[in-house]
Amino acid sequence: MTMMSDRQQLSYIASQAADARLNVELETEGMTLNIGPQHPATHGTLRIIARLDGEQVIWAEPVAGYMHRGYEKLTEVRTFPQVTTLINRIDWLGSFANEVPFILAAEKLMEIEAPPRAQVIRTILFELSRIANVSLFLGDLGVQMGAVTPVFLAFRDREYVLNLIEGATGGRFHPNFDRIGGLKDDLPKGWIDETKQVMKKLIGFCDENENLLFGNEIFQSRMRGIGVIPADIAKEYGLSGANLRASGVDYDLRRDQDIALSYDLADWKVWTHPDGDSWARCWIRLQETRESCKIVLQLLDQIPAGPIMTKVPRIIKVPEGEAYVSTENPLGEMGYYVASKGGLGPFRVKIRSASFSNMSITPWVLKGVYVPDIVTILASLYFILGDIDR
């Protein structure tokens, strides 16, 4: 508890005092509460077993595996171009972002690089999928506390982004658009202008959401000072993405890593927050959505001319070797460790998905909270079940 900010300490002391009061006033009996596997608050099929003392959680454990689809084994029997079809569906809200690290790893093994135009378009689509992902999170936040309006707004504005992705890739949900050595197709006519308009709409959505939700007093009292994760604990558990930055750690793979994506062309900011509570995690995601819109707007003016595909053989054989590439996906750091034996398909693929590490902190962070806060803490940690179980 050494690395806490003042505000964190205050909220910690307040909660300790509340506990002490509770323990003096009431004699309570233990009880085990099972949440899930199908529960609106668990974003799919996560199951949480919590042992309660009155209203307080004394021990909680997540049970994963209800959505295990066996990706790592399946990739071994697919060829390299076929693998993207599968891994699209890991984090289903930001599908395109899943393809990129795998393709980059394969390109690294083949020692080729996509042409600059493809790289910029990749980055744009990457950020669009981040917006599609996080905008749904922002809408869903309200639902966890009984406010239904934000989810309608989120679905309304998310449709515009999905339309863009569909316009460029042909797939509304699972684009399967990234190829080893470039992209499948060029952008359609008029796409750039439309994207600019939509990005302005999305920035408007962020403002609306901020007014509606983040300024709301109930929201603040349910979120502020709840589920505090100090920076050292966050690092120990391997958190990544917004969850880590909300604890005050300034770490973003988009900026800190030299990778074949064109983030350096744009001028943007990595947001951090010192508090590490539920509110900070949500706030960081809100700011990042704005930042992504800005990145897209800037990159749209900088798409270079040229081909979108380098020369690759018709039948792709990846030379022997091993490569690990990770990128900053909507949920955090996602990486693929690809081992190839020179065949048509990978020999082994190890997937490092962000949600799995993010979820692993739940036993720590749920200890000592009250039952209604389980829902908000889980919502603010934001994981996707496909990303946990794979």
Add this chain to the structure above:
Amino acid sequence: MGLIDKGRMPAPLTKLFNISRSYSLWVYQWGLACCAIEMGAAFASPRYDVMRLGVIPLPASPRQADFVCVSGTVTDKMAPAVKRLWEQMPEPKYAISMGSCANCGGPYWDSYSVTKGIDQIIPIDVYVPGCPPRPEALLEGIVLLQQRIKNEDMQAKWQGDPFTTLQATRAAERGELSAGDSTGETTHDISTDPQPIPERNRPEPIVVGGGPIE
């Protein structure tokens, strides 16, 4: 509903019941994977707005629901929970299977942990193929289900018979053709099926857009 159990329902009354049933469907959302988001888009987004079809996507418990929309990958670990949910729903109940995964395994057709087809566990009325199906496809599936409910012979359903249309029953009574032939029912032999479906035989499935269920 003792009237229905015992004797014949007058046809106009059945029609009236059927129309009211088909426009007040409470759906339990059993969203499991990617398709759940498209189901969410169909049910919660202002663009698709399922409520205009008379479907209420809000029940918090399967015990209040008229039909269940199973959308997404059913894994072997999840399958018992799906079956249990289905058993908790009160009759008359219907099921829509959304997405290739729920229909037949989809992209995970060779996976070791995925149940290839939810119809091994619960009887499915409408299949919506696609990976994921567009929200419009799900809406069409719901409309097709409503049409099925409108033509249904409630008396037969209450007695646990396979799905029979009203017209077929009337025709059978007039002696034109036997009720068994008219439904086009695939006879379901419980003794050979690995996981028998009790209470009710498998209905003739409806597939959105025709074609195979993948």
